[in-house]
Amino acid sequence: MAAALARHVRQGRDLRLAVVDWFAEAGLPQPGRPMVPEPPPAAVHAALMWMSATCPIRKLIGQAREARTEPDVDAFYRVAGNAFDNEPVAPIAFDVTDMRAAILARRDLGEDLPSRSSGRQAVVQLIAAAGLGVDEIGADAFIEALATLFPVLPLEDLRSALGDCELSGQMDTLLKQLAAFGVPPVMQAAGIGELRRARTVLYQLSGVAAFYRGYALLMPDTAGLAALRARVDELGAGHLLMMVTGWSLTRRTRDFVAGLDACMQPWAVRLNEELMKQIMDGPPLLGGPDGALTAEKFMNDWLATIKSLAPAER
Known part of the structure; x- marks a missing residue:
């Protein structure tokens, strides 16, 4: 220990x-x-509660919800605008098939991806929407912020929904509920067994997300990987996987806590059950029917594909 x-x-x-x-x-x-x-379970619980209560985004949402005057609102935007200078704000979702095709075509991806500044601005806009209401930033700005951070969302459907006064009001109410300042009740009431189960769900979803992302980065395809990817797409869960398992890329403590909190939700547990069932019942992910595709051959094939795209002068 x-x-x-x-x-x-x-x-x-x-x-x-x-x-x-x-x-x-x-x-x-x-x-x-x-x-x-x-x-020790008590130390784990205390640490998670402290991290949830001191989450910078949660604190900013709390400041926005307490804003009563224009100077208060201006102060919120001032603090929020400086809060993410050192944060790795980046797109967390993309179409893996389109990305793979772009890389194979040697197409520059720079113009397709939001800049750091636009990513930070989008996060601030979503925090403002959650704390002050969608009406504060306007439906168009809200849609633009979502499009920056979640490029695969059906934004036209959401735009139509926000155009309806009744649905717009429901969205505003939902955002305020999600923005409730304080420790998430589900984590606060969880026992150590529940926290460990959520950790397992996070590990397993992170593994699936790694294979899912890997296809975009020219990972060799197999019958098992294609079937798993198809199941993820069938469930419409690609962007959720990338969002929830960001910790597996950043290894930041706060990202782990955010992923752990998400993996305590019933939808994450059900999603994990569906994907684990696909892995168990579907074709082998790597081995293939004859067992010829070893891990070493898989990695060698992957590296060979990447090297084949390198400019000759390099």
Whole structure:
């Protein structure tokens, strides 16, 4: 336990962050090493509650909801505008088939992806919508912010819904409910067993998301991977996978907590059950019917495809 904790502690870092990172590490397969022991449940719960309560986005939403005057609103935008200077705000969803085709065609993707500044602005707009209401920023700005961060959403359908006064009011109410300041009740009431189950769901969904993203990055296709990708698309879950499992790319403590919270929701549990069933009942993901596609051959084929696209002078 001392060794596990020491891997995540450094001078000046809050010990609660180290406990969350330790909890994230515990239970993962450790080839050639003993399993990492679980941290004390009380310490895990206290650390997660502290992180949820001190989430910068949650605090900004709280500030927006408390704004009563124009100067208050201006102050919110001032703070929010500076809050994400060092945050890796980036698109979290994209069409994997289109991305793969673009890379194979050697097409520059720079113009297709939002800039860091537009990503930060979109996050601020969504926080303002959640804290102040959609009417504060306007339906068009709300749609534009969603399009920047979630390019695969059916935005025309949402635009039509927001044009309806009744649905617009429902959207505004929903955003305010989601923006409730404080600790998420589901995590607050969860026992250690529920938190560990949510962690497993996050690990498993992250694995599926890695295969799903990998297709865009020229990962070799197999019957099993194609069937899994088709099931994800059939469920309309591609962008959700990328959103929930952002931690698997960033390895940031706060992203893990956000993913853990999402994976405690019933929809995430059901999605994971569907995808695990596909993996168990469908074709093998890598091996193939004759077992000829070893992990080594899979990686060699992947690297060969990438190298074949490199300019000759490089």
